[in-house]
Amino acid sequence: MPQLGWHQVRPAPIVLVSGTETFLAERAIRQLRDFLKLEDPSLEISDVQADSYAPGELLTLASPSLFGEPRLIRVSNVEKCSDTFLAEALDYLENPAEDTYVVLRHGGGVRGKKLLDTIRSGLGGAIEIVCAELKKDTEKYEFASNEFKAAGKRVTVSALRQLVAAFSDDLAELSAACQQLIADATSEVTETTVDRYYGGRVETNAFKVADWAIAGRNGEALITLRHALSSGADPVPIVAAFAMKIRTMAKVFGARGGSAQLGAQFGLAPWQVERAQKDLRGWNDEGLARCILVLAETDAAVKGAGRDPVFALERLIGVIARRGEQ
Incomplete structure (x- = not known):
């Protein structure tokens, strides 16, 4: 059977997405969904949890609908699958439904090995999308290079x-x-551009400052902020990191549904939904609203409206670490 990289995902009756790199796996699945949706906007999308599988669920979802719309069935946690799912998935491979695309996400391990071996034998017209962890800097360099290439944005080697x-x-x-950087830079992205946003922060970056604050760890956030600033970081991208995380939290707050469903609803990757849900523990709507207001004030302050951008950042960190409480 064909084994392809995450960026080579294409439609097939059975698509096995394997490997430990969750981010790449989720992106591959999202790209497949977007492609199928573009081909036919009436695409029906369903999500199945292989570890809490209900008997007959796969066959029911794959059954032809009244209007014959194509179907995309995304199955997660195949590495934890129940015996019932395993048996029914093996049966399904013998006779896949027409106009139906079943995506099986297997994150690694020996559970479900019989299913994987059967898929890899080529039964059911399957393909495998391999999403291995990128461990080498050369692999990460190639990944980042392709991000800019796909967006048509020029970037220097340095x-x-x-x-x-x-x-x-x-x-x-x-x-x-x-x-x-792709969104903000008006011309070629150079080392100077990266310096302005993320300069000198090999160990410290804007997202880590935001993570500490959102977790309620005010002291650690302030120490990390000072380290970042002393390493040459600019306050503007630090506020942008806070904005990215708080904005995602606001979208997810109070929403019900699985990470894949909410991701499709809000234009987010499932991992972003799960991270936001984790970050929201202990928050309420009033606190989140106050943080958004202070975030807007801080954004203006670091862009010239205030006299002391560092003080504005430290104030923002304090408000967020208290989850917006007065």
């Missing part, structure tokens, strides 16, 4: 190296940094 150095421990944050 800028790419600096980005990879600053975000080598988190592929999702590396991608977010690339996307922010």
Whole structure:
């Protein structure tokens, strides 16, 4: 059976998305969904949890609908699948439904090995999308380079190296940094551009400052902020990191549904939804609203409306660490 990289995902009756790199797996699944949706806007999308599978669920979802719309069935947690799911999935491979695309996400391990071996034998017209962890800096460099290439944005070699150095421990944050530079930079992204946003922060970055504050760790957030500033970080991208996280939290707050469903609803990746849900523990709507107001004030302050951008940042961190409480 064909084994393809995450960026080579294409429609097939059965798409096995394997590997430990969750960010790449979620992006591949999202790209497949977007492609199918573009081909036919009437696409029906369903989500199945293989570890809490209900008997007959797969066959029911794959059954032809009244109007014959194509169907995309996304199955998560296949590495934890129940015996019932395993048996029914093996049966389904013998006779996949027409106009139906079943995506099986397997994050690694030996559970479900019989299913994986059967899929890899080529039964059911399957393909495998391999999403292995990017461990080498050269792999991360290539990933970042492709982010800019796909957006048609020029970037220098030194800028790419600096980005990879600053975000080598988190592929999702590396991608977010690339996307922010793609969106904000009006011309070629150079080392100077990266310096202005993420300068000198191999160990300290804006997202870590935001993470500490959102977790309620005011002291750690302030220490990390001072480290970032002393390393040459600019207050503007630090506020942008806070804005990105708080904005995502506001979208997810009070919403019900699975991460894939909410991600599709709000234009987010499932991992972003799950992270926001985790960050929202202990928050209420009034506190979140106050943080959004202070965030807007801080954004204006660091862009010239205030006399002391560092004081504005420290105030913002205090408000967020208290979850917006007075």
